[in-house]
Amino acid sequence: MSGNATKTLGKGCAPPGRVPEGTMRLYSMRFCPYSHRTRLVLQAKGIKCQVVNINLRSKPEWFYTKHPFGQIPVLENSKCQLIYESVIICEYLDDVYPEKKLFPCDPYERARQKMLLELFCKVPYLTKECLIAMRYRRECSDLKAALRQEFCNLEEILCYQKTSFFGGNCISMIDYLLWPWFERLDVYGVADCVDHTPTLKLWMAAMKQDPAVCALLIDRSTFLGFLNLYFQNSPDAFDYGLTC
């Protein structure tokens, strides 16, 4: 994957050209958890991809031709086909690049992974609300309690299955789809919400050993630098930590 550590394109920037044959392009933002999902899948499957980062506070006009509401992530291929919604992109990539399948082949196991994703669905909202509340020094004990409950549900699954990962004893799609929010627990200030879920903590430790997760791990101080600038409404937030 090339280009993740590149400056964002903002208003007034020229649109990028056609995506070269044999590669994909991902419109992304270095700190976005949804983009992170798709970057993990690209990395895990070894797919040649160019990343174009978008300044989400000052979006280039042409970006609305890639997504009707200017959201990321968006995948573009060399046939100018556009795919958006992180889960749809991940599934598309797994279909188009069938070597190193991340979703299981068995229909019931595939369905189980999708049901697990449903079980997880409140976590992105809750972690984001906790982050915002803490940044604005608001009370958030109810939110944290709700988040802990969601983690208990996931803990139960892992305990029942007695497997290292959510899909079995090997890492698979569901683990990558959940991971970005767990990587952010610390910088979002909610790491203590996994204190009572030891199996989930073990899963997190196992995930940190995965080559794709490792390759994309975001440096803690860089992330905090981004968050500080983001909450100060600085348009430079998205490029924090880049030297060129």
Added chain:
Amino acid sequence: MSERSARSLAKGSEPPGPVPEGLIRIYSMRFCPFAKRTLLVLKAKGIRHEVININLKNKPEWFFTKNPLGLVPVLENSQGQLICESAITCEYLDEAYPGKKLWPDDPYKKACQKMDFELFSEVPRLLKSIFSRRDKEDCSGLKEQLCKEFSKLEEVLTKKKTTFFGGYSVSMIDYLIWPWFEWLQAMELSECADHTPKLKLWMAAMWEDPTVSALRMDVKAFQGFFALYSQNSLEAYDYGL
């Protein structure tokens, strides 16, 4: 064999036995639009199945062993495997059973259908809100929102220039969104599609689909259900039986 019109099972009922080999079981409710999705796919693919209707206001205790949230639809196969969430059940059936594939084989076409399907996501919530309001004056704002959501779908059909959301024949996305359009007439909301002519043509085409017409629910039956449901009657789910 398909006991679609069987009385619902309630608290105190005996749990059903294992699912016989060669069949798949759906835990359902005759008027539930989410369960209707799965029933449409079962029919469209010609899958042998048995239906157990659940009284959703008085759920059998054993039903929570099938789905801890106690929601329908749930699929159970002869291996005892359970699948929940309507869209997931539909995709499972398409993958597990041979015959006509409802999701396209082409990954990009499938992704496009899934992206278009996202545009429908507000409709169930809006219809449910309108349904639960007792005084009709309150609904004008909601109806306006519904019209806006229909416009999004109209745009898809306009861009695609095809009768159905997936192309020239019925496919998964059409079945996934259909049950709420079946409700429109019963809820006297047909006028919300007045400004979306392509959507109206799609509805007419859907009524002609053999699967849709085979599972068609009578408007009077819907209205009877709505009336009893609004009164919190436990009999609502078996209206008409």
